[in-house]
Each structure stands twice: as structure tokens, then as C-alpha cells.
Amino acid sequence: MGILKKEENGLENLEKITHVENVKLSEDGKNVIIIDQTKLPNREEYLTLHTAGDLYEAIFELKVRGAPAIGICAGYGIYVLARQIETEDYDRFLEEFRKYKEYLDSSRPTAVNLSWALNRMENVVTSHSDLPVSKILKLLEQESRMIQEEDIRMCRAISEFGLSLIHDGDGVLTHCNAGPLATSQYGTALGPLFLGKERGMNFKVFADETRPLLQGARLTSHELAKSGIDVTLICDNMASLVMKNGWIQACFVGCDRVAANGDTANKIGTSGVAILAKHYGIPLYVLGPSSTIDLNCASGEDITIELRDADEIKTKFYEEPMALPEVKCYNPAFDVTDHTLITAIVTEEGICYPPFTDSLAEVFRKKRS
Structure with a gap:
């Protein structure tokens, strides 16, 4: 390979x-x-x-x-x-x-x-x-x-729909990793960028490092750079500045669970990206297969958030600990982005716009038919 x-x-x-x-x-x-x-x-x-x-x-x-x-x-x-x-x-x-x-x-x-x-x-x-x-x-x-x-x-279908939302030369901000390594081929949130590259389009991608496990640094920037896509790695707390500078025309993020009302669980930090994007008037798109939509889950309040070990923050990527052993850590793996902050949810059945209670339900009506 x-x-x-x-x-x-x-x-x-x-x-x-x-x-x-x-x-x-x-x-x-x-x-x-x-x-x-x-x-x-x-x-x-x-x-x-x-x-x-x-x-x-x-x-x-x-x-x-x-x-x-x-x-x-x-x-x-x-x-x-x-x-x-x-x-x-x-x-x-x-x-x-x-x-x-x-x-x-x-x-x-x-x-x-x-x-x-x-x-x-x-x-x-x-x-x-x-x-x-x-x-x-x-x-x-x-x-x-x-x-x-x-x-x-x-x-592939998600990539096609997602590509219709951006233009040649756009700046796109990503968070975590939703490329081929996270799926099978092309990916979800990164899929449109790879598909666009195949068709001769060029994008300027800003990849959040995505602390504490650095999926953006280790995986997303790697996939994009090796594919010849213009990628700039930034720390998570730099997203606001690159948005303010006018370098971002869209935010593409993946999802691990989508509630019936459109609230979306994704890697920790996604909610912050969504809040910033809303402030700067930048569309935020959530891309994922219909299998991540849970119509039995009414809202984000019903999503169980995984809590992980404190050492992922204090020691995992360091030669020496970055905090004293007695310092407590709070390490949720995900957060929930409120549906009011999401511009659209892109699935293999099409692009879902608010109200998500209707458009997400329509996805499953299409699948059944």
C-alpha cells in the first residue's frame, strides 16, 4: 500500500x-x-x-x-x-x-x-x-x-453531495479525522476534498490538531498532505483567528451519533468550532452515513459521552508528564453540537437542512422505499 x-x-x-x-x-x-x-x-x-x-x-x-x-x-x-x-x-x-x-x-x-x-x-x-x-x-x-x-x-455519495457545497479555491476547516482511515474509502468529512482533488479542484485546508489524541495532526494532515492537498495544521485554539482572517469558507466535520433533532456527537472540540463558525457567519456541515443517525435518540441530552483516562491529557505524547500526578483531569472523548449551530447534515441520501426532525426522518423514508 x-x-x-x-x-x-x-x-x-x-x-x-x-x-x-x-x-x-x-x-x-x-x-x-x-x-x-x-x-x-x-x-x-x-x-x-x-x-x-x-x-x-x-x-x-x-x-x-x-x-x-x-x-x-x-x-x-x-x-x-x-x-x-x-x-x-x-x-x-x-x-x-x-x-x-x-x-x-x-x-x-x-x-x-x-x-x-x-x-x-x-x-x-x-x-x-x-x-x-x-x-x-x-x-x-x-x-x-x-x-x-x-x-x-x-x-462516495456523501463526497459527491459535500463537494456541491464548496468551490474551487475555498478554505475549509476540519476537526478530528473523518477520512479514509476512519471509514472505507474517501471518507465522510474529508471525502469531498479528495473527490475535488481528483477533478482538478484545489482547496486550502486548515486542520485542527484535535487534542488530546491529535487525530487531526497525526491522521488528517497526513492523509491530506500525502494526497497533494494544501493543508495547514493548527492548534485547536487557533480556529477563531483563521476564521476571523477570512481564510475559512466552510467547516466540514464528521459525526459519531446524530440525534433525531439534529444534535450531533463528534470528537471533543467540535461544539466549539460550531460556535465560532456561527459567530463568523461560516457554514458548518456535518457529514456522515445514515447509520450514524439514531432516530431513537431524541436529542443530544440522550447521548452517552465516553470519558477516557486522564493520562491521555497528562502523559500520552510527552517524554515527561505535563501535570502533577495529583492534578485531576476531565477527559470526555466527545461533545454534542446543538442542531441550531449546524447548517446542514450530509448523508448518502442527500443534504438534510433544518428542521432536522423532518429531513433526517426523510432519509429513512428514502431508504425504505
Whole structure:
């Protein structure tokens, strides 16, 4: 794949970035293979995941991250684990399957794609109770592959819709990472930029570093730079200044869960970007597949926010601690952007505008039809 070769440049490298195989099922179907995103951009290392513990750790430790990529990994992962259930008795198989499902589902509470993919795989098992377990396993493999194939199509459609919202030469601010590493191909929030580049368009992108885990610095700026897209990395607290300078014409962010009213959970700091964009009259677009929309969640008040370890703030990227051991830390992984701050939500079914209670519901009416 070679996405880290420094001598490569231009459009030939763009395809390597947009079509990176960051999550895949091994040829024999016994393992999930992922790029360890915690090692990027300095090292490209692959991990082979086989046990429930391997899969849980990979998701929890953000070795695989990005809502769609987590869902794809979960789909493949639960299939790999299902193969390890040594019984032909359906009731026993279902019992063991659900244990694995509940365990994986507990790894990250905020990203809805995790539970969405696991529920989808469970539905394959429960809706085919009349079949032998061996046949159910084949259907599970098909479904897991379908989850990824659908994500590829959705990201391409999102990229097309998102590209219609910006113009050649625009300045775009991003937060966190919603590129190919977080999905399958092209990405969501970064997808329009890659697609535009393919078509000869040029953008000036300002990428928030996205503290404390630096997904913008380590992943977004890496993907954009290696693709030949003009990217400038900034600290999170510099977003206001670049907006004030008139360098930003649109903000593109991803999403981990969208409530029925349009409130959106995304990486911590997104809400602040939205508030600044509103102040400076800059449109803020949320881009994500319909699988991140949770119509059972009425508003952002109902979204569980994952709290992570204090050492991610104090020690993770430092040779020495940046705070005393006794200093308390508050480390939420996500925040919720109020729907009133969002200009539009871009899905594979089209661009949803306020009122989001109507336009998001219409997305699912389209899918059902």
C-alpha cells in the first residue's frame, strides 16, 4: 500500500490514500486485519485480531477508530468470533453469540455504528433460526462484507453531495479525522476534498490538531498532505483567528451519533468550532452515513459521552508528564453540537437542512422505499 513513502506525490498517491485497506477480513476469514492508527503517521503497522480481547482492545484503544470503521471492524469481528463457537445447537450458538456481542458493544458507548453493526449481525442469526449453524456462519460472512461494501458506496455519495457545497479555491476547516482511515474509502468529512482533488479542484485546508489524541495532526494532515492537498495544521485554539482572517469558507466535520433533532456527537472540540463558525457567519456541515443517525435518540441530552483516562491529557505524547500526578483531569472523548449551530447534515441520501426532525426522518423514508 505504501501510504508513508515520503518520495511519492501527486494524484498517484491520492488513490493510495483514498483506497487504503485500513480494516479487512483475512482471506481465510479467521482474523480481522487493521492498520494500527495509534502508530501513524510515523509507522505503518498492521494488527491481526482473532480473540474477543484483541477486538475489544483495538476499538477501546483507538487502534481502529472513526464511526464507520468501528462498525466495519465490529461486523467482521463478531463473524470471526462466531466461527469460534463450537456447537451446532442453535440456542447455544445464539447464547454465545450474544455474549460476544455485548462484550464488544461495551468498548465504546458513543459511536452508534458499533451497536448498529452488531445489531445487524445479530439479526442475521435470529432471523435464520431454522438453518444449521454452518449456514448461518456463511450468512454472517456475507453480511459483514456487505457492511463494508455499503460504506464504500455511502462515502462516495456523501463526497459527491459535500463537494456541491464548496468551490474551487475555498478554505475549509476540519476537526478530528473523518477520512479514509476512519471509514472505507474517501471518507465522510474529508471525502469531498479528495473527490475535488481528483477533478482538478484545489482547496486550502486548515486542520485542527484535535487534542488530546491529535487525530487531526497525526491522521488528517497526513492523509491530506500525502494526497497533494494544501493543508495547514493548527492548534485547536487557533480556529477563531483563521476564521476571523477570512481564510475559512466552510467547516466540514464528521459525526459519531446524530440525534433525531439534529444534535450531533463528534470528537471533543467540535461544539466549539460550531460556535465560532456561527459567530463568523461560516457554514458548518456535518457529514456522515445514515447509520450514524439514531432516530431513537431524541436529542443530544440522550447521548452517552465516553470519558477516557486522564493520562491521555497528562502523559500520552510527552517524554515527561505535563501535570502533577495529583492534578485531576476531565477527559470526555466527545461533545454534542446543538442542531441550531449546524447548517446542514450530509448523508448518502442527500443534504438534510433544518428542521432536522423532518429531513433526517426523510432519509429513512428514502431508504425504505
